[in-house]
Amino acid sequence: TQLLEQSPQFLSIQEGENLTVYCNSSSVFSSLQWYRQEPGEGPVLLVTVVTGGEVKKLKRLTFQFGDARKDSSLHITAAQPGDTGLYLCAGAGNFNKFYFGSGTKLNVKP
Amino acid sequence: NAGVTQNPKFQVLKTGQSMTLQCAQDMNHNSMYWYRQDPGMGLRLIYYSASEGTTDKGEVPNGYNVSRLNKREFSLRLESAAPSQTSVYFCASSEIKGYTEAFFGQGTRLTVV
Numbered sequence: 001t002q003l004l005e006q007s008p009q010f011l012s013i014q015e016g017e018n019l020t021v022y023c024n025s026s027s028v029f030s031s032l033q034w035y036r037q038e039p040g041e042g043p044v045l046l047v048t049v050v051t052g053g054e055v056k057k058l059k060r061l062t063f064q065f066g067d068a069r070k071d072s073s074l075h076i077t078a079a080q081p082g083d084t085g086l087y088l089c090a091g092a093g094n095f096n097k098f099y100f101g102s103g104t105k106l107n108v109k110p
Numbered sequence: 111n112a113g114v115t116q117n118p119k120f121q122v123l124k125t126g127q128s129m130t131l132q133c134a135q136d137m138n139h140n141s142m143y144w145y146r147q148d149p150g151m152g153l154r155l156i157y158y159s160a161s162e163g164t165t166d167k168g169e170v171p172n173g174y175n176v177s178r179l180n181k182r183e184f185s186l187r188l189e190s191a192a193p194s195q196t197s198v199y200f201c202a203s204s205e206i207k208g209y210t211e212a213f214f215g216q217g218t219r220l221t222v223v
C-alpha cells in the first residue's frame with residue numbers, strides 16, 4: 001500500500017493544454033517535495049512545500065500544499081513537450097525518511 | 111561537483127549470485143537512502159541511514175543488507191539474488207535544513223535471470 005497516492009497515473013495531452021496532478025495521503029507530512037524524472041535518470045527536485053496552504057510558482061508550474069499538510073497538487077500551464085516526464089511527489093516523515101507516490105507519467109505531444 | 115555517484119550503472123546476475131551496489135556522495139550530507147523503482151510502483155525505500163554509524167529498515171528490506179562505510183559511502187548488498195529483485199536501484203542523500211530535500215544518483219539497472 002502506497003502512503004502517497006498520485007493521480008492520474010498517465011496523462012497524454014497536446015502542447016498548450018493545462019493539467020493538474022494530485023498527490024493525496026491520509027498522513028501528515030512535515031514537508032512535501034515534487035520531483036521530475038526523465039528516462040534513464042534519477043529524480044530531480046522541482047520544489048519543496050513546507051507550510052499548510054503554501055503556493056509556490058516555478059515559471060509555468062504551480063505547486064500547492066493542502067491546509068492540513070496531507071495533500072498537494074501540481075498545475076502546469078500551457079504544457080510544452082519539454083515537460084514530458086515522470087512526476088513524483090514525496091513526503092518527508094520522521095528521521096529524514098521520504099515516502100514516494102507511484103508517479104504520474106506525462107506525455108506532451110507537439 | 112559530482113553529487114551522488116552510483117556504480118555499476120548496469121548489472122546482470124544469475125539467481126543466487128551476490129553483489130554489492132556502491133554509492134558515494136560529496137555533499138557532506140548526513141542521511142543516505144537506497145530505493146528501488148519498479149513500473150507503476152514509484153520509489154520504495156529499502157534501507158536508510160540517518161547518520162554515519164546508523165542504518166534502519168525501510169518499506170522493502172527483505173533480501174538486502176546495507177553498510178554505511180563512512181559519511182560519504184552507503185552500499186547495498188544482495189546476498190542471494192532473486193528474479194524479484196530485478197529493478198532500478200537509486201541511492202539518495204539529504205541534509206536537514208529546516209526541511210529535507212533528497213538528491214539522487216543516476217541509478218543501477220539490475221536484472222536477475
